[in-house]
Amino acid sequence: MAFTRQVRLLLALLLSFTLFAAACGDGDDSSDTDSSEDATEEAAAEEETGDEAEDSEAAAGAGGEIDYLGWEGYDNFFGAADGPIGDLGITFNSTYMGAPSDIASRFASGGGEGIDLLAWTSANHAQYRSIEGTLSPITEDEVPNLKGLVSQFNDDTWNQFKDDDGNWLAIPFSFAPLGITYNSTAVEPTSYADLLDPSLTGRVGIPDVPGLHVQAASAALGYQAETLTPEELEEVIAFMQEIWGQARVLSPSFGDIIGLLNSGEIDAAYGGYPGLGAFTENPDIKTVFPSEGTFSFVEVYSIPAGADNREGALAFINAMLDPANNATINDALAQATTVSDAIPLVSEANAELYPYDDLDGFFAENSVMTLPGGANGVGMGEFIEQYGALAAGG
Amino acid sequence: MDRRRLGLGGLLRHPLTVATPSVLVMLAFFFAPVVITVVYSFLTGELFQVSRPITLGNYESALTLDVNRTMALNSVIIGVIVATVTVAVGMPVAYWLHFSAGRWATPVISLVVASMFAGYLVRIYAWRTVLGTNGVINSGLSGSGLIDEPLGFLIFSRAAVTIAELHLMLPFAIVMLYAAIRPIRLDHLEAAEDLGSSPSIRWRRLILPLMAAPMASAWMFIFIVSSSDFVTPQFLGGLDGQLIGTQINRYFRESGDYGKGAALAVLMIVFYTVLYLLIQGGLRMAKLNRIEWD
Structure with missing residues (x-):
């Protein structure tokens, strides 16, 4: 097969372009072939650029750009230029996740390279520690504001945040206990048992958040979700089955639950935290911690082992643990602060939602969220299969 | 020796040249992921990873768990209803548009296409407004004295998912x-x-x-999309309207068991392929698979 002159011309052009591009290189090594005059001009240009960069850095602080992966809204509370972290000069290049598993699956497949900062939930952190080498331990010297954490978080009472050497893998900046969120004009539950009242048949909303359910049922039955046995799992499922018998809907998110409560589709939700009421104009939407016991989800920051801008991420985390900043962000999130000195600074509305008056007593009775770890034969996989059966009406 | 001379125009119009981009895209974005999914389905799932040993356990689990059978049955029922009704309604509409609508054909088909511009989630939420306890239908029936209590089955049920899927798929x-x-x-x-x-x-x-043949293609397309949906069931399905896609999603995103999720996904691919071959076989037996227009 032969080519016409047109095709030969096209091929020649393509070849020429390729050779030309190869000869130009990427610019980094071009100084080897520069004439002395060109080199002098380039050096002058570089000096000028360097001065500009220094000026820019001085103006912007030492933060630089942070590649962020995590929940939406936990990356840039105050705006890049204004507010308390403006002086850090941090700009965010953010990727938001739909579920914490997005982080685990990404790192498990080797796709976490270059991420500087993660924001996720502690229950997931406990599982993801099994993916070795993905997180960079943080010392207390690197984040001075860590010393201001509420004692249970600082001591890592629940073995959630530190590695075996006592260094931090996940730094808690916000938490909220979970309970029953309800429309107080229709019902006033105080316990999970109240949800079984016949008047609530077909009036209960169930968030489709499996981790919440295994922890809630475990807490109510006095078990640790992380170390469930197969026998305990049976009881957990039986407990869930009873409450799910009252369900009207399996809802995809907490935000959706609020919508359903507001529209009158449901009267109560098995799961919810006090701050949810803050996101609606309806003062009748309230949350109660059930008498069977509650547990808290804890929002944390972590730094991956392959972070390019570890210093910037550390500076940001430290700023987030500053009492004034932490009070402000938790007011905005309608969640509870993890910083002792931030407690007097939170808004009156926030203070009414959470048990700041007796955190020691509260944490003595109620743990934080964990997920089945598989140590006693029940991992998240075993739970999900049973959960799926319930979700399918089983 | 082939002495034919291939010009630029001829080269650009050559079947191989025309097909190459599509083939490359399909290889990269369809064939490769399917192969990876098949491989995963025979490996042992760990937390968001798979590893050896090779196992058939994922398929055993996929085929024997009651929850999978329940959700698969839901998927088939809803998929068949949605595909059949939309094609049955779509065919007369297409006939009318082509033969009878005259100058109305363009505006009407434009409206049909424009209905797809509204976001997927927006349309699902719109159905909540229509089907909800205090929604348009219940309020209307209640206001006119036809019912005393809201019709609870209208929403968070298999019926609600079917209605929403019908609405989502009819324009297609x-x-x-x-x-x-x-x-x-x-x-x-x-x-x-x-x-x-x-x-x-x-x-x-x-x-x-x-x-x-086009009706069969449309039926197959709508069946696949509606029976594998996992978003609509989340918002409208309640406890009896969950589809098999929901379970696959849970395996991949909640428990991180890629092996079991992949096995379910592969079984779905096999099911759809067999169904497609059966439909093609039926058309061939009825000599309807190849139409000469001229």
């Missing part, structure tokens, strides 16, 4: 069938009429045979 059916019916000329119908055939005979012996 109309567009696909309208595109397929356009080559049929009015001359064909007029010739049949001149030969004495009644409208029902023309429909049965002219339109349907010519449209059988």
Whole structure:
């Protein structure tokens, strides 16, 4: 097969372009072939650029750009230029996740390279520690504001945040206990048992958040979700089955639950935290911690082992643990602060939602969220299969 | 030795040149992921990873768990209803648009297409407004004194998922069938009429045979999309309207058991492939799989 002159011309052009591009290189090594005059001009240009960069850095602080992966809204509370972290000069290049598993699956497949900062939930952190080498331990010297954490978080009472050497893998900046969120004009539950009242048949909303359910049922039955046995799992499922018998809907998110409560589709939700009421104009939407016991989800920051801008991420985390900043962000999130000195600074509305008056007593009775770890034969996989059966009406 | 000279125009129009981009895209974005999914389905799932040993346990689990059978049955029921109804409704609409609508054809088909511009989630939420306890239907029926209590089955049920899927899929059916019916000329119908055939005979012996293959394609497309949906069931399905896609999603995103999720996904691919082959076989037996327009 032969080519016409047109095709030969096209091929020649393509070849020429390729050779030309190869000869130009990427610019980094071009100084080897520069004439002395060109080199002098380039050096002058570089000096000028360097001065500009220094000026820019001085103006912007030492933060630089942070590649962020995590929940939406936990990356840039105050705006890049204004507010308390403006002086850090941090700009965010953010990727938001739909579920914490997005982080685990990404790192498990080797796709976490270059991420500087993660924001996720502690229950997931406990599982993801099994993916070795993905997180960079943080010392207390690197984040001075860590010393201001509420004692249970600082001591890592629940073995959630530190590695075996006592260094931090996940730094808690916000938490909220979970309970029953309800429309107080229709019902006033105080316990999970109240949800079984016949008047609530077909009036209960169930968030489709499996981790919440295994922890809630475990807490109510006095078990640790992380170390469930197969026998305990049976009881957990039986407990869930009873409450799910009252369900009207399996809802995809907490935000959706609020919508359903507001529209009158449901009267109560098995799961919810006090701050949810803050996101609606309806003062009748309230949350109660059930008498069977509650547990808290804890929002944390972590730094991956392959972070390019570890210093910037550390500076940001430290700023987030500053009492004034932490009070402000938790007011905005309608969640509870993890910083002792931030407690007097939170808004009156926030203070009414959470048990700041007796955190020691509260944490003595109620743990934080964990997920089945598989140590006693029940991992998240075993739970999900049973959960799926319930979700399918089983 | 081949002495033919291939010009630039000829090279650009050569079947290999034309097909290459599509083939490359399919290899990269369809074939490779399917191969990876198949491989995963035979490996042992760990937390968001898979590893050896090779196992058939994922398939055993996929085929024996009651929850999978329940959700698969839901998927098939809803998929069959949605695909059948949308094609049954879409076909007369396409016929009307092509043969009878005249100057209304363009605005109407534009409206059909425009209905797809509203976001997927927006349309699902719209159905909550319509079907909800205090929604349009219940309020209307209650206001007119026809019911005392809201009809609870309208929402968070298999029925709600089916209604929403019908709404989501109908525009696709109309567009696909309208595109397929356009080559049929009015001359064909007029010739049949001149030969004495009644409208029902023309429909049965002219339109349907010519449209059988496109209708089958539209049916298959809508069946696959609606039966594998996992978003609509989350918002409208309640506890009895969950589809198999929901379970696959849970395996991949909640428990991180890629092996079991992959096995379910592969079984779905196999099921859809077998169904497609059966439909093609049926069309071939009825000699409806190859239509010559001219």
